[in-house]
Structure formats: C-alpha cells, structure tokens
Amino acid sequence: MDWGMKNRLSRIINPKTGKCVMLAVDHGYFQGPTTGLRNLGKTVNPLLPYADALMITRGALRNWIPKDVNVPIVLRMSGGQSILKELSNEIITNSIKDAVRINASAITCSVYIGGEYEKETIANLSKLVDYGEDYGIPVLAVTAVGKDMVRDARYLGLASRICVEMGAHMIKTYNCDNFEEVVEACGNVPVVMAGGKKIDEKSALEMAKNVIDKGAVGVDMGRNIFQSDNPVGMIKAVRAVVHEGKSVDEAYKIYESGK
Numbered sequence: 551m552d553w554g555m556k557n558r559l560s561r562i563i564n565p566k567t568g569k570c571v572m573l574a575v576d577h578g579y580f581q582g583p584t585t586g587l588r589n590l591g592k593t594v595n596p597l598l599p600y601a602d603a604l605m606i607t608r609g610a611l612r613n614w615i616p617k618d619v620n621v622p623i624v625l626r627m628s629g630g631q632s633i634l635k636e637l638s639n640e641i642i643t644n645s646i647k648d649a650v651r652i653n654a655s656a657i658t659c660s661v662y663i664g665g666e667y668e669k670e671t672i673a674n675l676s677k678l679v680d681y682g683e684d685y686g687i688p689v690l691a692v693t694a695v696g697k698d699m700v701r702d703a704r705y706l707g708l709a710s711r712i713c714v715e716m717g718a719h720m721i722k723t724y725n726c727d728n729f730e731e732v733v734e735a736c737g738n739v740p741v742v743m744a745g746g747k748k749i750d751e752k753s754a755l756e757m758a759k760n761v762i763d764k765g766a767v768g769v770d771m772g773r774n775i776f777q778s779d780n781p782v783g784m785i786k787a788v789r790a791v792v793h794e795g796k797s798v799d800e801a802y803k804i805y806e807s808g809k
C-alpha cells in the first residue's frame with residue numbers, strides 16, 4: 551500500500567489495537583429521516599468522541615457535522631434509489647474531487663451480489679477502486695443484502711470475496727454463523743461488521759463479540775447504537791468489546807451504567 555492509502559487506513563483502524571469502531575449514519579441516502587437521525591446532528595455529535603470513523607453522505611456531513619471535528623470520514627459515494635424502489639439500482643453520486651475536498655479518509659459504496667443490478671454495483675465499486683488507487687484513498691465495499699438473499703457464510707463469503715477481487719481495501723458485511731469463513735475469504739483485507747436492524751443491546755453486543763472473536767477488525771454499526779435508549783453508553787460498550795476484548799456481560803454493564 552502506498553503511504554497515503556496506508557496512512558488514511560491507519561486513521562480508521564487504530565494502530566494500537568488493530569481494531570475499529572465505525573459509526574454508520576448514512577441511512578438517509580435511501581431511507582430518508584430514519585428513526586434516530588431525523589435531527590442527525592443532535593444524535594450523532596455526542597457520539598463522535600467515541601467513533602473511530604464516521605460513515606456518512608456528503609449532504610449530511612455538510613448539514614449536521616461541525617467542520618472542526620477530528621473524526622475520519624468514510625464518505626458514502628453511492629445512491630440513486632430509495633426504499634420505495636429497487637434498492638440495487640445504485641449509481642456513484644459523488645466526484646472524487648468532492649471526496650478530496652471533504653478530506654475523506656475512505657470512500658464507500660454498496661455492492662448487491664445476486665441483486666437485479668449486480669453488474670452495475672460491481673462497476674460502481676470498480677470505479678471507486680480506480681479513484682482510490684489514483685488518490686490514495688481506501689475503498690470500503692458494503693455487501694448489501696437483497697431481500698431474497700440468505701445471510702449465511704456462503705452468501706456473505708461470496709459477496710465479500712467478489713469485493714476483494716475487485717480491489718476493495720476494506721469489507722463491510724453482516725454477522726453470521728461461521729463468520730471466520732467470511733474473514734478467510736477476504737484474505738488480508740480487513741473486515742468490519744454492519745449492525746443491521748435494531749435488536750436488544752445485549753444481542754447486539756453478542757454479535758459484535760462474535761465477529762471480533764472470528765477475525766473481524768471491528769464494526770461499522772448504526773441503528774444498534776443511535777436507536778439505543780442510551781447511545782453514548784452503547785457505543786462505549788461496543789468499544790469495550792472491540793478494542794479491549796471485554797466480555798458481553800462487562801460491556802453490557804457499561805451500557806447500563808450510563809442510563
């Protein structure tokens with residue numbers, strides 16, 4: 551990896567622990583004013599001191615996040631659809647120049663393996679990888695799962711490996727049984743876990759613990775943090791699992807103590 555690419559990645563994955571807690575708040579790009587993000591700044595700004603990186607769109611960033619904040623930005627570069635239509639029908643919405651203006655530490659798009667627009671989303675990823683290689687900006691590939699797909703190691707391993715083969719520098723995928731097989735399919739490319747729909751806090755911490763134990767470098771969680779009844783406590787609890795190797799019970803106490 552070139553110096554700039556490696557340096558940007560080191561801003562996201564803490565070199566001391568080799569781990570990362572990314573906060574995903576990009577849901578509005580297809581879900582609109584998602585529960586918890588209606589006033590995005592009010593929810594997200596108190597969480598920033600505990601986030602190793604923030605995954606967000608350029609519009610949300612410019613509207614709700616202060617310019618002097620010192621959090622690495624993972625810039626969502628894809629969109630073009632909504633929850634009312636076919637989700638895999640995405641395009642790249644941003645120029646690389648705007649990612650540079652924003653000082654993005656990474657750029658990201660979703661890939662829908664098995665989706666109606668599979669080929670187009672793989673082409674989107676390839677375009678971002680070309681941008682990334684040109685400018686030294688790592689690319690996080692998100693393995694989005696269409697409604698007909700099963701979230702198992704076979705499917706997620708297939709989707710993740712295709713993203714690796716396309717040149718992605720980091721993979722975001724879902725928790726599943728035998729998660730270590732997904733990690734293995736990605737070789738040396740770091741893997742982070744997407745949280746998915748809101749579940750109870752203990753189950754979300756168990757999910758984070760499972761992927762860390764199976765080789766993920768961290769998590770990129772959204773709703774299970776910002777839709778919690780104690781978002782700051784929850785992100786601190788997730789950090790304890792990811793960075794400090796705490797047990798689920800120890801981390802759960804951290805979540806509860808801040809209530």
Ligand code: R5P
Nearest residue numbers: 574576744745746771772773
């Ligand atoms: C979905 O495509 C978005 O990229 C979200 O960032 C992602 O789903 C992670 O958020 P959550 O943990 O809420 O699933």
